[in-house]
Amino acid sequence: SLNTLCIICKFKNSIVISPGGIFSPRSTAFYGQESVRIIRRFRANKAFISASGYELTLGLTCSLIEDAPHKQAMIKSSKDKILLIDSTKFGKVSTRVFAKIEDFTTVITDSGIADEYARQIESNNVRLIIAS
Numbered sequence: 001s002l003n004t005l006c007i008i009c010k011f012k013n014s015i016v017i018s019p020g021g022i023f024s025p026r027s028t029a030f031y032g033q034e035s036v037r038i039i040r041r042f043r044a045n046k047a048f049i050s051a052s053g054y055e056l057t058l059g060l061t062c063s064l065i066e067d068a069p070h071k072q073a074m075i076k077s078s079k080d081k082i083l084l085i086d087s088t089k090f091g092k093v094s095t096r097v098f099a100k101i102e103d104f105t106t107v108i109t110d111s112g113i114a115d116e117y118a119r120q121i122e123s124n125n126v127r128l129i130i131a132s
Contacts, residue, residue, distance in 0.1 A: 001029040017042055024066070031066040039073040047078035049104075051085050053092035056120055059101065060085075061094035068098040080105045087112030101126060 002023070008014050021035030049071050052063040060083070062068055075081050081104045090113065101107070102124040111130055121128045 001027065003028050024064075027064055027067075029064075029067070031070070033069075036069045036073045039070060039077055042077060044074070044078040046080045046082060047074040048082050048084055049074060049099075051083060051089060051098075052094035054085060054090050054101070054117065055093045056116065058093055059097050060099045060103075061092075061097050063094045065096050068096045071098045075099055075103050082106045082108060084108050086110050087114070090114055090117045 005016060005018055008016050017038075019030065019035035019038035021030035021032035023030055051060040053061040055061070062071060083101075083104045083106070085107065087110050101121055104126050106127040106129060107121050108129045108131060111132060113128075113130060118128060
């Protein structure tokens with residue numbers, strides 16, 4: 001997203017590779033098959049990915065259909081896949097499924113996480129970090 005790019009560019013030691021694409025003012029993000037192809041050509045040590053919903057049987061969902069291919073490409077192209085999700089998203093289902101919890105190496109959430117979600121995360125050998 002443009003907002004993320006603007007923040008990351010301020011770090012002195014960061015290298016920013018932006019796949020570009022078609023800009024959506026609604027989400028302030030770039031989309032398109034060309035940008036997905038670019039993401040697939042690069043590798044990242046860590047990918048931080050969010051979700052609009054996480055339901056135990058359906059998995060992780062996003063609200064914008066065009067987000068899913070980008071998130072899937074980042075998951076496949078990254079060593080550590082870190083899901084950033086607050087507890088209000090647990091039990092919610094959004095427009096498009098993009099991943100399963102076991103596709104991630106780490107989940108970072110808040111203390112409002114329900115026990116059943118914590119158990120599913122940990123039973124899939126995914127590291128769970130509960131931020132206070």
